[in-house]
Amino acid sequence: xxxxxxxxxxxxxxxxxxxxxxxxxxxxxxxxxxxxxxxxxxxxxxxxxxxxxxxxxxxxxxxxxxxxxxxxxxxxxxxxxxxxxxxxxxx
Amino acid sequence: xxxxxxxxxxxxxxxxxxxxxxxxxxxxxxxxxxxxxxxxxxxxxxxxxxxxxxxxxxxxxxxxxxxxxxxxxxxxxxxxxxxxxxxxxxxxxxxxxxxxxxxxxxxxxxxxxxxxxxxxxxxxxxxxxxxxxxxxxxxxxxxxxxxxxxxxxxxxxxxxxxxxxxxxxxxxxxxxxxxxxxxxxxxxxxxxxxxxxxxxxxxxxxxxxxxxxxxxxxxxxxxxxxxxxxxxxxxxxxxxxxxxxxxxxxxxxxxxxxxxxxxxxxxxxxxxxxxxxxxxxxxxxxxxxxxxxxxxxxxxxxxxxxxxxxxxxxxxxxxxxxxxxxxxxxxxxxxxxxxxxxxxxxxxxxxxxxxxxxxxxxxxxxxxxxxxxxxxxxxxxxxxxxxxxxxxxxxxxxxxxxxxxxxxxxxxxxxxxxxxxxxxxxxxxxxxxxxxxxxxxxxxxxxxxxxxxxxxxxxxxxxxxxxxxxxxxxxxxxxxxxxxxxxxxxxxxxxxxxxxxxxxxxxxxxxxxxxxxxxxxxxxxxx
Numbered sequence: 001x002x003x004x005x006x007x008x009x010x011x012x013x014x015x016x017x018x019x020x021x022x023x024x025x026x027x028x029x030x031x032x033x034x035x036x037x038x039x040x041x042x043x044x045x046x047x048x049x050x051x052x053x054x055x056x057x058x059x060x061x062x063x064x065x066x067x068x069x070x071x072x073x074x075x076x077x078x079x080x081x082x083x084x085x086x087x088x089x090x091x
Numbered sequence: 092x093x094x095x096x097x098x099x100x101x102x103x104x105x106x107x108x109x110x111x112x113x114x115x116x117x118x119x120x121x122x123x124x125x126x127x128x129x130x131x132x133x134x135x136x137x138x139x140x141x142x143x144x145x146x147x148x149x150x151x152x153x154x155x156x157x158x159x160x161x162x163x164x165x166x167x168x169x170x171x172x173x174x175x176x177x178x179x180x181x182x183x184x185x186x187x188x189x190x191x192x193x194x195x196x197x198x199x200x201x202x203x204x205x206x207x208x209x210x211x212x213x214x215x216x217x218x219x220x221x222x223x224x225x226x227x228x229x230x231x232x233x234x235x236x237x238x239x240x241x242x243x244x245x246x247x248x249x250x251x252x253x254x255x256x257x258x259x260x261x262x263x264x265x266x267x268x269x270x271x272x273x274x275x276x277x278x279x280x281x282x283x284x285x286x287x288x289x290x291x292x293x294x295x296x297x298x299x300x301x302x303x304x305x306x307x308x309x310x311x312x313x314x315x316x317x318x319x320x321x322x323x324x325x326x327x328x329x330x331x332x333x334x335x336x337x338x339x340x341x342x343x344x345x346x347x348x349x350x351x352x353x354x355x356x357x358x359x360x361x362x363x364x365x366x367x368x369x370x371x372x373x374x375x376x377x378x379x380x381x382x383x384x385x386x387x388x389x390x391x392x393x394x395x396x397x398x399x400x401x402x403x404x405x406x407x408x409x410x411x412x413x414x415x416x417x418x419x420x421x422x423x424x425x426x427x428x429x430x431x432x433x434x435x436x437x438x439x440x441x442x443x444x445x446x447x448x449x450x451x452x453x454x455x456x457x458x459x460x461x462x463x464x465x466x467x468x469x470x471x472x473x474x475x476x477x478x479x480x481x482x483x484x485x486x487x488x489x490x491x492x493x494x495x496x497x498x499x500x501x502x503x504x505x506x507x508x509x510x511x512x513x514x515x516x517x518x519x520x521x522x523x524x525x526x527x528x529x530x531x532x533x534x535x536x537x538x539x540x541x542x543x544x545x546x547x548x549x550x551x552x553x554x555x556x557x558x559x560x561x562x563x564x565x566x567x568x569x570x571x572x573x574x575x576x577x578x579x580x581x582x583x584x585x586x587x588x589x590x591x592x593x594x595x596x597x598x599x600x601x602x603x604x605x606x607x608x609x610x611x612x613x614x615x616x617x618x
Contacts, residue, residue: 001275003279004298006264006327006331007321007411009264010319016281
């Protein structure tokens with residue numbers, strides 16, 4: 001849906017960031033959007049997280065295609081299982 | 092000669108066709124859902140077979156073009172206008188629409204629906220033009236005339252979308268894409284665009300529809316809105332009116348009220364005050380009836396769309412354009428429910444007096460908004476016992492003395508809403524509005540010495556000594572009588588309310604003329 005801006009347009013549209021946690025604890029989800037070589041980068045991230053933060057759990061998720069938003073089920077699953085998400089975008 | 096819009100469309104086999112093409116062209120706008128189009132298709136096909144190599148002849152299909160081709164085994168190119176851009180640009184309202192155009196793209200003739208004689212004349216003309224024989228058509232199978240169907244491009248919702256998307260669209264506001272998975276209502280809350288209640292998402296379609304409520308140019312700047320002094324265009328007013336829930340016919344009222352809001356005299360900047368003032372709109376004249384405004388039972392309350400949304404639109408304009416957001420530049424300590432919007436029509440027909448707008452110099456048949464900067468919430472004054480105008484007006488005066496602080500006198504504008512039962516009591520003694528004003532000033536007049544702060548109660552302003560300084564110190568000065576209002580003219584009176592109930596309401600003032608002056612604007616009606 002598109003809407004027309006009711007303001008004087010002097011302020012850019014803002015989207016608020018999620019609250020920043022104080023430290024890295026809990027579970028980190030890695031989302032592979034299925035773009036070429038995204039898995040290479042994310043697996044390397046996974047390896048480094050395991051080395052540096054052995055108490056942090058890391059879970060790996062994969063989208064079926066980069067062309068569409070993640071399916072609702074996957075989004076819900078990640079919401080429930082993860083405290084953080086790292087996503088590999090673009091090539 | 093009408094010059095027709097140029098276009099380029101693909102047919103169902105993917106070949107592109109451009110208009111004008113340097114040949115004579117025959118455009119036939121059709122849609123599969125229309126039986127008159129199906130009646131016409133064999134004629135279009137026959138004409139194509141007869142002249143198609145000499146002129147450009149296209150069916151311009153609005154929907155299900157494959158079905159249309161299959162049903163008629165058509166060889167005539169069917170151009171894909173399912174996006175309806177060309178139909179919209181050609182202002183096609185009825186299908187079929189047949190347009191004959193010269194090689195330079197100017198229109199030679201145009202008709203809608205099915206007319207046997209028109210087709211015959213057209214065929215004769217094409218034969219003359221191309222030197223080819225007329226196709227054999229069994230005309231006995233066709234009726235003389237068959238009405239057409241509505242074009243898809245003018246269907247509700249579609250027309251507004253096409254208007255908003257057209258190259259010559261009158262909309263200029265920034266478009267914000269809301270994610271497919273975002274809830275638009277939640278998005279608008281998150282962006283701080285609402286007054287705390289949900290707003291209607293101002294889609295381009297809805298804004299186009301709202302703009303139909305006025306003849307004014309969407310890009311006309313009607314003023315700047317304090318406190319940020321942002322330019323206010325008709326388009327921005329329409330966007331906020333959509334959000335508030337207005338109907339297009341409310342637009343002239345919202346525009347007139349916004350014009351009043353943007354005047355120096357009204358001084359919307361003062362609305363940032365910790366005192367918590369709000370604009371209060373009074374509507375007079377015939378438009379009250381056309382919009383179905385409520386001037387009777389619960390007039391100052393909820394339940395009527397026009398009353399509620401016109402007032403709300405003004406507040407959203409102040410918020411979104413003026414930047415008047417509580418906790419930011421708006422510093423009201425308490426505020427009032429009127430901050431959601433306050434718009435009331437006068438019940439002129441129930442009043443024996445001149446209505447507010449006539450008192451302010453307009454004709455009775457004019458529709459007018461008057462904008463006040465007031466404390467906001469109505470304060471009810473009950474009097475069930477008075478049987479004379481003098482006693483009742485006395486009660487009203489005593490009730491009105493509470494504004495600001497009972498001991499604060501010499502204050503500015505106030506709005507008194509007198510109920511039908513009360514106005515009957517006043518009019519039984521043939522009291523005019525001025526008589527009521529005079530009585531209010533009379534009963535509230537007190538010696539200055541009684542208005543000074545004491546150890547038992549305080550008041551408005553600075554220390555008691557300074558208040559004394561302001562009013563003077565001599566016995567003569569302290570004995571001077573001071574009415575509640577600086578001038579009787581500060582008491583603005585309207586009649587409104589339900590048939591039963593011996594109570595009136597005062598909407599107390601906020602400042603004097605130095606702060607804000609009530610402003611009236613004539614409403615430009617679109618009938």
